[in-house]
Amino acid sequence: MKSAARAGLLVAAVASSLCLAPNALAVPTYARLYGVDCSNCHSMWGSLNVNGATFRLSGYRAMAGQDLPPLDKPIEIGKGGAVSLPGVFPISLITGVAIEYRREQRDAPAALRDPPGESGPITRAGSNFTVADASIFLSAPLGKHLSFFIEFPMFETKAWEFTPTGPGEARVAQHGNIQLPTETPVFEVAKFWWNNLLGSRAPRDSVNLLGGITQLPLAYPSGKVRLSVNQYLVYERRGLDYISPRRVDDLFTDPAISDRLFRLSEPQGLLEVNGMIVPGAPVDAVAKPQTPWLEYHVGGTTASNAASDGNLAKGVYGRFVGRWYGQALGVFGIWTPNLVDDAMISAATLTGPGGARIIKDGHFQSARVSAGPDATLSLAPFKIPVSLENNVLYSRESNPTGYGKEFAWWGGFHQLNYFPTKRSVVYARYDWILGDYFDDTGAGGDSKAHPREWDLIGGLQFLVLENLKLIGEYRHHEFDDRITGGSSTLKDDGFTVRAMTGF
Numbered sequence: 001m002k003s004a005a006r007a008g009l010l011v012a013a014v015a016s017s018l019c020l021a022p023n024a025l026a027v028p029t030y031a032r033l034y035g036v037d038c039s040n041c042h043s044m045w046g047s048l049n050v051n052g053a054t055f056r057l058s059g060y061r062a063m064a065g066q067d068l069p070p071l072d073k074p075i076e077i078g079k080g081g082a083v084s085l086p087g088v089f090p091i092s093l094i095t096g097v098a099i100e101y102r103r104e105q106r107d108a109p110a111a112l113r114d115p116p117g118e119s120g121p122i123t124r125a126g127s128n129f130t131v132a133d134a135s136i137f138l139s140a141p142l143g144k145h146l147s148f149f150i151e152f153p154m155f156e157t158k159a160w161e162f163t164p165t166g167p168g169e170a171r172v173a174q175h176g177n178i179q180l181p182t183e184t185p186v187f188e189v190a191k192f193w194w195n196n197l198l199g200s201r202a203p204r205d206s207v208n209l210l211g212g213i214t215q216l217p218l219a220y221p222s223g224k225v226r227l228s229v230n231q232y233l234v235y236e237r238r239g240l241d242y243i244s245p246r247r248v249d250d251l252f253t254d255p256a257i258s259d260r261l262f263r264l265s266e267p268q269g270l271l272e273v274n275g276m277i278v279p280g281a282p283v284d285a286v287a288k289p290q291t292p293w294l295e296y297h298v299g300g301t302t303a304s305n306a307a308s309d310g311n312l313a314k315g316v317y318g319r320f321v322g323r324w325y326g327q328a329l330g331v332f333g334i335w336t337p338n339l340v341d342d343a344m345i346s347a348a349t350l351t352g353p354g355g356a357r358i359i360k361d362g363h364f365q366s367a368r369v370s371a372g373p374d375a376t377l378s379l380a381p382f383k384i385p386v387s388l389e390n391n392v393l394y395s396r397e398s399n400p401t402g403y404g405k406e407f408a409w410w411g412g413f414h415q416l417n418y419f420p421t422k423r424s425v426v427y428a429r430y431d432w433i434l435g436d437y438f439d440d441t442g443a444g445g446d447s448k449a450h451p452r453e454w455d456l457i458g459g460l461q462f463l464v465l466e467n468l469k470l471i472g473e474y475r476h477h478e479f480d481d482r483i484t485g486g487s488s489t490l491k492d493d494g495f496t497v498r499a500m501t502g503f
Helices: 002-019 029-034 050-057 166-170 239-243 283-287 342-347
Strands: 042-044 075-077 083-085 091-107 122-141 146-157 189-194 208-214 268-277 293-301 315-324 327-336 368-378 386-397 407-421 424-435 451-465 468-481 488-502
Touching: 029 122, 042 407, 050 268, 091 166, 122 488, 166 239, 166 468, 166 488, 239 407, 239 424, 239 451, 293 327
Parallel strands: none
Antiparallel strands: 075 083, 091 122, 091 488, 122 146, 146 189, 189 208, 208 268, 268 293, 293 315, 315 327, 327 368, 368 386, 386 407, 407 424, 424 451, 451 468, 468 488
């Protein structure tokens, strides 16, 4: 606990110095371009509100269907203004510092330990004082139809994404301190819009084309625009996480291969048609909360994250959401006929505790489907600053280990948000996942599991300035493999305190 106390003192020092920062700090690209506050698009900086959703669907040109004239005249290329450059340099930077602490406890039967023999729980802890994020964003409209958004993350902490789970992780007999992960990528997102694809034959922003590498249109964003620091479990988990008796990171030690293992939360190569439809009214009627309208996304993806497609199979997905008076009701679904390729199969040579190969040696395919409803319930129309975000997903992989056995699981989350002031938010979330019983040992494999996972998250965020916020977030997480005679558990508690700025 001494390390936790030192972490608290460091946080207090950082927070105090940041609270004294001058008000002359710049604001992100679109605030400079259009002269609007960040709060016009964000309920809390990082999380998009309904205005932000319409702004994005317009290719960053309009809000609630109404054009936003730029403060600086665009530089036209050619005649007619069809293509232009923004009048301000379209660059933004998000960065911040963080204190992180996590304590884990792993337990499994001695015969199933990796390596076998040791019994009883193993407890480890780790802490970090680090750069939470340092990312450059280039984004702007380029004339009447084309726009772009490119993200270059230079450094980021990964302590709150892809946290350990599954029987393979629970059985690892590791000792010593935890090394909280960080990453130094150079590229993450590059997406391009062509708005109003049908021109005057359709209402504005109703038919748009989006292509590139970016996150899927999930109910609640899995990228940096989500409110909480901790990722949603139901978006980041895949079948092998829950059924493999060895860690998935040990199954695929080559990053070029493991980076292709599909996760809903990871940026995907995709091409989609999207838009907003306002039945019986012009598009700018969405400025009135009593106007019902529909947002849709339909597209295709390689379902291999941002990596190259190694199996020739493509996935299809769709998201549809209706909005009215601050409420939202939607559904998301994705299906792909195959998640594995020959390089993945040949690389996964690891065997389980029984000696059989975990991934079958031979060509096979495994389809994936994930689908489910979501709903945002808001009391803001009744002058009560509270909202509840809900998402439930069913997922199934038809043949994750190659032995002809499918694995399915249900999962979701429920997050309650309270905005005591316009500059602060308090939130609590419950994530849960329940997996079906899985056993491929009778077919020649070595995987047998009945997984359950959940966590509780509480957080507080406060805007010191329009573009400077402090975050405190705590998480308790548990995984339990309920298989008879082989139960393995993993529990962890952790917190992060951050100071983030964007300009």
